[in-house]
Amino acid sequence: MTTDSVVTHQLSRSFGSVKAVDAIDLEVRAGEVYGFLGANGAGKTTTLRMLVGLARPTSGKATVLGRPPGDPRALARTGILIEEPALYPYLSGRDNLAVVGRYTAVGARRVEAVLETVGLAEAAAKRVSRYSLGMRQRLGVGMALLKDPELLVLDEPANGLDPAGVVQMRELLAGLASDGRTVLLSSHALSEVGQICDRVGILAAGRLVAQGTLAEVRGEGALLITAEPQAEALDLLRKRFGPQAVRHQPPAIALTVSPDQAASVNRQLNDAGLDVSGVSWQERSMAEAFFDLTAKEDDR
């Protein structure tokens, strides 16, 4: 039986007349990496803040590790990085972790281990005010890891990292997930999410517009057909498969059918006297799915 680490039911948060989060039903399963996607201002951070008890919902319910948001017993098992890392600038990296360690009853040995994990062992004695943006981000992730949590809630953890740092962060998150931890990761970097997440939820204007595995959210792929004359090919395909299945995507035509229909489609076009120069299968990218789903919500 699959258990859920995070479940929300109609979770909402309004600021005055603005609905920042609008009745979302989120479901993050234990042991998975869940990508929480959305444009800036879509409501991701507000949702995460509600899940860790930093903000109160206007309506709706949520449970995190089986308890209400902000419950000390759940927080003790949750590692959190919300928005940019919040650090004490006059303390060293090591002391910043030690402060969090004292709140969570974590000892010095674990602090040193985490410094190694996030690649800050050599800079541990340096004041945080002298850290680069990337180092601060890694220390923020280190703070989230310190209590060896069952659930990690990370808000844009790759922000400010250089390309090598992004790769390291991806490897770190993949490693954490392979240890059986649940990771709830908010991001707007679609390619990153596609590489490490098991399931995703897409948030647009405060509403959860899609949720599922990557394949489920991406939806069907399409046959890309190059045929001349193109106008006649478009007419024919629309008559045979319906206008919804056909999209003009110059210089080709995208036809939403299953890939095993490629030969049949090719034959039909040839039989109609059209000159077919290419038929290929194209998976729908995460970016396409994201923009389609969020555009629909923006049109509402």
Next chain:
Amino acid sequence: MRRSLYAEMLKLGKRPAVHTTIGVWLVLSLFFGYVFPYFTYRGSSAAAAEERAAAIAGVLDALPASLATTPIAGLPVFAGALAILFGALATGSEYGWRTMKIVLSQGPPRTSVIAGKLAALVLLLASILVLSFATAAVASAIVEGATELPTAWPSAGAVLAGLGSGLLIAAMWCSAGVLLAHLLRGTAMPIGLGLVWALAVENLLRTGASIPVLGTLQRYTPGSAAGSLVAALDATPQSAGGTPGVSTNLPGLTAAAVLLVYLAVFVIATVLVVRRRDVN
């Protein structure tokens, strides 16, 4: 609460602004409590009887006999302002650096986080007062030797009463700083408002004390209650040439009770604000 207390002690113990404020507190206490009265005494002319009498009265507070009160005589005004500063700094910076979200999302309940912070601040203030009394003891012994005025050391009980009263006053001002910082989510405004109250508004109310309503109100302000408690321990009141803020507006026990009420109100209000509030 123990975990929060340890975390707060690490934060306070390593903070340069805290070290600086402790230094300022001790230097001001020594200068106005001992150095300034001693040099006034030394510089006074034996020929000018009135000036000489005032100088002797001034230096009496710098002798060991006044050790129970002189180190806390500044608390109704200037040291009180520094106690507000500690509370506002320790709390307001958590909003400025946005570390409040880290503090409140680690597991300890919000009430225990606040209790830990307040306990750490009380420990800090107690340490400063002990240090202040120790340096005052050394300074008063030096003044005694230099002036050759006859004096006696106070009893241990009197010194402890001074320490306890000083801690109550300092904790009251500090908790006001903590509350203001939570209400205003920052450092600058709470410090500014706290200083305006302790240094300006309290003084203005004193000048209007002859107006019946203001007079009653003024007797029960935090600064007035602090000054009354210090005066009840035999410190020279401001009206008799003592430290500004030391007054005889209230009896000692009433003053202590008023201070306890302020302390409780500030702490309870802080708990209510933090427990109910969203954190950015």
